[in-house]
Amino acid sequence: MQTLTRNQQIVFDIINKSSEPLKAYTILSNVQKKGIKAPPQVYRALDKLIEMGKIHKIESKNAFVACQNSNCKVSKAAAFSICESCEEVTEIDNSKISKYLSSFADKIGMKYKKYNLEFFGLCKKCK
Amino acid sequence: MQTLTRNQQIVFDIINKSSEPLKAYTILSNVQKKGIKAPPQVYRALDKLIEMGKIHKIESKNAFVACQNSNCKVSKAAAFSICESCEEVTEIDNSKISKYLSSFADKIGMKYKKYNLEFFGLCKKCK
């Protein structure tokens, strides 16, 4: 369990508290009072947090969420459902999907490292 | 089979000829001789082509590829393998994955519309 540096902790905290995916510049404007003043400081922290598996990037939204699973300690795989109505993003417990997809990768001859899966549609509430 | 407008055809042709995913501004610089001069013209064509299912966006790369499957005429689902060594991107024939994932979406109570799946690792050649 790697310990976070100052900036990493600040950035992680704000993502972790948020109920929705946060964009890099939203994060920036929310941490300026804490002394983080420029984009590279945010992006560096984000990069490291992703490496550690503490957060994930939602590629289709250029936004970042805290990992909601205990089992993706290293960011090998992530799967999200994204509601197109309320914009809610939920990380899917991905152990089953992971198994299925890594066996699939085998089949097509690929040496699998990680994947990113984004589901779009309507969530329980909105459908 | 929808017919393409002038700009859509120009943009599609260059993506379709390419052996690798193309970025919007790469496309732009390659079609300026054909009279497409500004980013919005490219992005509009890209948007429509995506709607039609003729191309897909590789979200993790901000790049665009022609659809390699005959069966995703409407861009409901797309799955790609991306080699981290040679950067090769291949669209996976996704009928099986589609079936699996849409049943999974059912299970978590989501009204599924589409998904985007990106596999990272090493391709046959590079592994």
Added chain:
DNA sequence: TACATAATGTTATTTTATAACAATAAACTT
């Protein structure tokens, strides 16, 4: 033709991300 709709052209701006380099801080080595 007259009207509506879709596509295009154009300029400017916004949003997202990184390059490059200087300054500190933390971690090792002797």
Added chain:
DNA sequence: AAGTTTATTGTTATAAAATAACATTATGTA
């Protein structure tokens, strides 16, 4: 502890990706 290396931080400037806003032209259709 002093010296050396490595990681992290700070800062300025810039690059890359995408869109807003509005004017113009083409296309369909009543």
